[in-house]
Amino acid sequence: ASGPREGKTWKRFQSFKGEAALPPEVDRLRIHVDRKAQTVILPIHGFAVPFHINTIKNVSKNDEGDFTYLRINFQTPGQLTGKKDDTPFEDPDATFIRSVSYRSPDSHRFDNISKQITELKKEANKREQQKKEMAD
Template identity: 50%
Template sequence: MLFAPYFIDKKYETVILPIFGLPTPFHISTIKNVSTSIEADYTYLRINFHHPGALVGAKDTASFQSPESTYVKEMTYRASNVRRHGEVSIPSTNLNNAYRIIKEVLKRFRSREAEEKERANLVEQDDLVVDHAKGSFRLKDLYIRPNVASKRITGICYYICMTVCMYPFMRLSIFPNS
């Protein structure tokens, strides 16, 4: 049976890694980056963590509740690339799967965090009030290019929609007399 040195919980965005044989959970936000490398007969999975004292970029604001606590800076796991007799697959496939899944969860987490920051900057707007007393909306001074006829015809929205449906290659121009 293959020993997988990791477990990744996608739902709670947690990576459980063994430290001295004990499963230790790490939230995906504590992971800075993940890399894999192949040297000779071994594959290495290197996981770098955020820690106090690291150079922080202008856009990163890392704050730690207790900077004097002990933090893990990086962890490296090694697996063989050689398949031994009786093994179903190469042991390094576990590390390659871990690398792929951690990268996927990191990407999803970072995109969600960026989206939440973007939403925090949005301003609430009032609902659009449509005045039904004025009738239907029309686009004036709107011309179609290339000209279907020899002269320009000022049209209404219905005419334009029907023409565009009939001639989808046409380009609309909203600049009058151009």
């Protein structure tokens, strides 16, 4: 492990070590929030694709007709976040996923997922803040 340096250090994180760690619920091809792994797992054309909470910026939800739409926005370089220090990237020249949108007829479920992701993000931010305070 690399020593902790303040500022723009890239901190390595990962959701799962291998496929066996995926929660069984992913077989429903629905968005799943894995609180323990700090990860949101998205169904993408049959794949179960984990995204660590560190990669997620926020979620937005809106209802349109019979469907509810959920959009997950990710951290990418070149965003005006105002706090550059918190978003270093291992490889700024890579291709980044900026957002993924889903729809569902089940508004209640998407509402719930949206809340879970927001809560997970809050917890992660809080922990990050605490770590910083400890380091000072």
